[in-house]
Amino acid sequence: MQYLWRTPGSHTLPEEASPIGPAPLSVRDLTVAYHRKPVLWNVDYTAPNGGLIAVVGPNGAGKSTLIKACLGLVPRVSGTVEVFGQPVAKQRRLIGYVPQRESVDWDFPVSALDVVAMGRYGKIGWFRPVSRAHKEAALHALERVGMADFARRQIGQLSGGQQQRVFLARALAQEAQLYFMDEPFAGVDAATERAVLQVLRDLDAAGRTVICVHHDLQTVAEYFDHVLLMNTRVVAHGPVARTLTPELLGRTYGGQPLPLPVRETAAP
């Protein structure tokens, strides 16, 4: 059963052109390869303005790579990525990022508050220390994920779910318009799942766009408005109600991916 919690009208937003300025994310003809093996192939996608978007697909479908390519973290073989109508490099301040929890060393000698304050670094700029105001903003972000009591704790002494909430708080501290999150629900406890969901809904209510790699098919319809089904190529995208169909899911997960030609210009 599908539980759509957003106002029904919002799903009628056209996919391509938003009435409120340029689309938060516009990907054209994006191809990414690791060691000559294409991971993303001719991806075209335009995200609707505002709303929660799930990126869904089997393991190795290039979901994380799509996010990293959008952020400029992996080299593109071809294609363009625009954020609110401008190249991504010009729009960094509008973008928040929640990487996978495993991507960092949690033994690092910093506190939860220190990590969340990193989300403010883009606003602080070179040579300046983290001011009191920025620390307070970081603490407020920790409060929003229910982690204020752990602000002083070294991050290695937190549980996996708490670590995930620290990452989420860091993204909140970025005060972005467009968020990329890589599996924020992966391997977390029930309390964290509720906290993450609440944050997503708050962001949505504030008009932000959130693009999440999501692995749990059962909760896609409950948590998200839009879905991007992909398996190296884009299979389908659109409102959950219309897109999360057995037929399209079958095409996303079923069978082997098509053998793809390899371009010699693949970046290292």
Place this chain on the structure above:
Amino acid sequence: MTLSAQEFLQIDFPALLAAVLACAACALVGNFLVLRRQGMMGDAVSHAVLPGIVAGFLIAGTRETMPMMVGALAAAALSGVLIEAVRRLGRLESGAAMGVVFTVMFAAGVVMIEQAAARGVDLDADCVLYGQLETILWLAPTGWGSLLDPAAWAAMPREVVTLAAVFVLCVALVVLFRKELTITTFDPALASTLGIPAGLFHYGVVLLVAATAIAAFEAVGSILVIAMLIAPPAAARLLTDRLGVQLVLSVALGVLAAVAGYGAAAFGPLLLGGEHSLSAAGMIAVASGLILALAALFGPTHGVLGRRRALGRLRGAGAVAAEGRSS
């Protein structure tokens, strides 16, 4: 046997100062190698500079420091790029890439030294490995009063001045780029999305390690440099969970190792009735190893005994709880 003030100031003080500055500088930049899990980089860079030193010497034809320093820095930069290239093109993990690059470059340096020696040029690989702490002399002072005499300080040996400059440079860079060094070390991907060039900081750290190592070589040798890049930061990490405290503590531990090691080498044998002093660089490296061992044993939260105590307390609490239930 008594030690005159003049003797101490002329022989031991400059060597001690060089050792302290070298250890402090290495310990400070070493933090970022240890935290990046690239401790091997210190080893790699300090070996890879050898061909650069020899090339600088051969091209300039003098034993001046400047050309050798420039050659060494160029070799260090080359090694940083080569390691990255081998890692990507050879699809190796970075430790393996470092192992290949630094051994090849060091070997090239050795071959170049042999060739130079065949042509009657005097260059010794040993002094790169062990340093020549004992040859650093400050001839100006005549007594304790000289410590207040600017003219005497102006005659401080060049090695000490270079090391002081490098230490000040390291402190300045770490203070100025504290935020950026932290975030590019902890989460380079996030740093990149914020517009902080994580790759540039990686090479920056490699170059700073190289500059520090090169300045320290001449005085204390590469073995001590490698030990000092790792041992004090690793010991400091075991004693605190705060990065700022770790940075300060690592420098303090480096200084402690330098003073304790030098003291043991210079004066230990005399006190015990021996005739010869020991290798100072060797004793400092031993002292840094001892400090690390003590930190691993007695560190408050990360030490072996600390963890035992915590486990014991847990067991005790569990037993009390079980008793409470059974009564």
